Amino acid sequence: MTKTCLFLRCQRDHHPKALTDGAPTGFVESRHLRELPDLDLSPHGAILVSMLSDQVSLAEQRQKLEAFLDDGGVLVFNGHVAHPPVAGLRPFVPGGHHGVDVLAIHRLAEHPVFDGVAEEDLTFRRGVAGFYARGHNPPPDGARVLNGIGAERAPVDWEWRRPGGGTVLMHSGLDLWAYAGDSTTAARMAPQLLAWLQSELREQH
Amino acid sequence: MRTILAVDGGTYFHHFSYEDPEVARHIRRRVHVRDLPGADLSGVDVVVLPCRIDPDAMLPARQALRDYLDGGGTVVSLNAEAAEEILPGVAVTPAEVNFWWWLNPATDPGIRIVRPIHPLFRHVGAGDVVWHYHGLLTPPPGAVPLVEVAGRGALFYVDRVSTAGRLVVTTLDPLFHHGSNFMPAATRLLYGLMEWLAEGDLGDAMTPTEAPAGGAAPPPIPASDGTPPPRCCA
Numbered sequence: 001m002t003k004t005c006l007f008l009r010c011q012r013d014h015h016p017k018a019l020t021d022g023a024p025t026g027f028v029e030s031r032h033l034r035e036l037p038d039l040d041l042s043p044h045g046a047i048l049v050s051m052l053s054d055q056v057s058l059a060e061q062r063q064k065l066e067a068f069l070d071d072g073g074v075l076v077f078n079g080h081v082a083h084p085p086v087a088g089l090r091p092f093v094p095g096g097h098h099g100v101d102v103l104a105i106h107r108l109a110e111h112p113v114f115d116g117v118a119e120e121d122l123t124f125r126r127g128v129a130g131f132y133a134r135g136h137n138p139p140p141d142g143a144r145v146l147n148g149i150g151a152e153r154a155p156v157d158w159e160w161r162r163p164g165g166g167t168v169l170m171h172s173g174l175d176l177w178a179y180a181g182d183s184t185t186a187a188r189m190a191p192q193l194l195a196w197l198q199s200e201l202r203e204q205h
Numbered sequence: 206m207r208t209i210l211a212v213d214g215g216t217y218f219h220h221f222s223y224e225d226p227e228v229a230r231h232i233r234r235r236v237h238v239r240d241l242p243g244a245d246l247s248g249v250d251v252v253v254l255p256c257r258i259d260p261d262a263m264l265p266a267r268q269a270l271r272d273y274l275d276g277g278g279t280v281v282s283l284n285a286e287a288a289e290e291i292l293p294g295v296a297v298t299p300a301e302v303n304f305w306w307w308l309n310p311a312t313d314p315g316i317r318i319v320r321p322i323h324p325l326f327r328h329v330g331a332g333d334v335v336w337h338y339h340g341l342l343t344p345p346p347g348a349v350p351l352v353e354v355a356g357r358g359a360l361f362y363v364d365r366v367s368t369a370g371r372l373v374v375t376t377l378d379p380l381f382h383h384g385s386n387f388m389p390a391a392t393r394l395l396y397g398l399m400e401w402l403a404e405g406d407l408g409d410a411m412t413p414t415e416a417p418a419g420g421a422a423p424p425p426i427p428a429s430d431g432t433p434p435p436r437c438c439a
Contacts, residue, residue: 011259011286034262052257054215056237080385082217092217094386134386 003045003201005194008033010052018180018190019048027198036061041068045201051079051175059083069166072204074197077168078175081137088140088160092172095135095150102150103129111146111159112196113169113176113189121184122147132156133173143170167200169193206403207250210234212241214258218384222255225383227396231403241266251279251402256378260287267291274368281402285340285376294345294367295374298358302337314338315355323351324406329397333390334360340376347416348372349408363407365414371407 005028007019012032019028031039033053037060041047047068049058058065065086069075077085080092096102105122107114122132136154139145143160145153160168180190211232213219222228223235236244238258242265246252252273254263263284270292274280282288282295289295303314316335318326334352341358344350347366350359352375361375379398382391401407 012261032261052216054259054262055217055220056213056215057239058215080217080221082220083215092221130387 002198003204004029004043005046005048005197005201006031006039006041006044007048008036008050008053008058010050010054014050014052016175016177016180016190018177019194022177022180022191023194023198027194033057036064041073044068044073045204046074046076046197049075049077049079049085051173053079055079055081055083055085058085062086066164069162069168070164072165074167074169074200076171076176076193076197077137078171078173080135080172086168088162089168089170090138090140092137093135093154095133095154100129103134104150105132105156106148106153108145108148108153108155111144111157112199113193114146114157115188115192116185117188117192118185119147121182121186125182125184125186131174133171135172137170137172139170143168206231208233208248209251209253209399209402210236210244210246210249211253212255212258213237214255214262216255216257216384218257218381219255220384221386222380222384222395228383228399231399238262238266242269244269246273246278249273249278251281253402254280254282254284254291255380256283256285257381258284258286260284260290263287263291271368274370274372277370279371279373279402279407281373281375281398283375283378283380285338285378288374292372292374294348294364294372296343296345297340297376298343299340300338300357300376302339315357316360317353317355318351319353320349320351320411323349323411324408325351325398325401328401328405329394333393333397334377336377336382336388336390338376339378342374342376344374345416347413349412352377363412365409365412366416371409371412373402 007028007030009030125131133149133156136156139155139158143158145155145158147157149156156172158170177190179186209232344359344362348362348364350362352361353359364372379391379395382388383395
């Protein structure tokens with residue numbers, strides 16, 4: 001059987017429609033983050049972590065999460081890393097505050113999640129820069145940087161195929177699925193994330 | 206200087222806000238929310254409850270907070286979500302969030318400081334409370350609103366009626382925005398709020414401890430002249 005995605009919700013009414021309605025029924029299972037210590041992860045091939053997560057509690061599950069990755073799992077992490085949930089992740093580094101140059105998003109490598117997503121639709125929302133990211137979570141050696149921010153192209157989005165197994169897809173900002181209702185190409189990210197995960201999980205199987 | 210205990214929901218924005226030296230210098234203790242029910246609050250002058258925290262994580266601390274308030278403590282709630290389940294006298298009506306109001310210079314979100322002589326505003330500027338908001342509060346009779354959305358409800362009030370202590374309630378969410386490296390006005394509000402809590406006059410002279418008879422309006426305190434405050438962004 002193909003494995004499913006585990007979305008770790010952070011509040012009782014935390015049910016992003018893009019996740020619950022954007023994939024075949026049952027592909028995304030929602031459980032509260034506080035249930036993680038008692039959850040059997042074997043039915044799941046991917047874990048979706050929101051920017052709203054209690055990272056203290058998440059980091060306490062490091063052994064479980066690393067075993068999940070060692071087993072070939074995919075960890076999708078949104079937000080700024082404060083308490084690294086697995087080895088190799090490091091705390092967020094803030095970028096500059098102001099100016100389009102500082103906040104501009106640049107595509108550095110192709111990835112199915114960002115296919116057809118225009119850089120300007122990540123840089124700007126209704127003409128305002130700075131929603132997508134405000135800095136970066138430093139990638140480990142060997143990660144492939146997908147999108148960078150500012151003149152230095154600081155690594156906002158990256159994919160890390162871990163030497164020990166498994167994959168981390170990092171987005172150092174607002175939840176990728178929060179753009180699902182936008183009227184721009186940014187809306188492509190949520191469905192493309194779910195499609196990519198379906199493809200990854202088929203390969204795991 | 207008052208002893209401030211800051212509750213941490215474990216989110217990155219709580220962490221980075223509390224770690225900021227400008228905020229950290231006012232915080233004596235930081236406690237994860239799951240440790241709050243068992244925390245020793247004796248000797249704590251102010252408990253800060255952060256914004257965007259899971260209300261279900263707060264519920265186990267409800268009685269401890271009530272006891273602390275009944276013992277004369279001060280609780281500051283920055284959370285718009287389900288605060289009424291945690292704290293006495295709180296009534297929140299969720300508001301549709303308009304992140305974009307400031308794009309049109311003609312838009313006035315209607316946010317007004319209704320008691321500009323309150324000592325909070327020696328630390329917090331008028332423009333520091335003007336951004337989007339997540340919920341509207343209906344203060345209980347006797348509580349003193351400090352910031353309102355004209356004709357719709359309060360964004361910030363102080364209540365010494367519902368308990369023997371002091372409840373400071375707002376639906377503005379400065380920890381989220383400051384901790385996300387996001388919005389200068391939120392940073393100014395957070396810095397000013399923490400300074401006020403740590404060393405400011407909490408304004409008891411203009412905050413009654415009993416509800417007026419018949420649920421009458423709050424005490425007559427000079428209000429602002431209705432001039433819109435300075436604008437900020439987002």
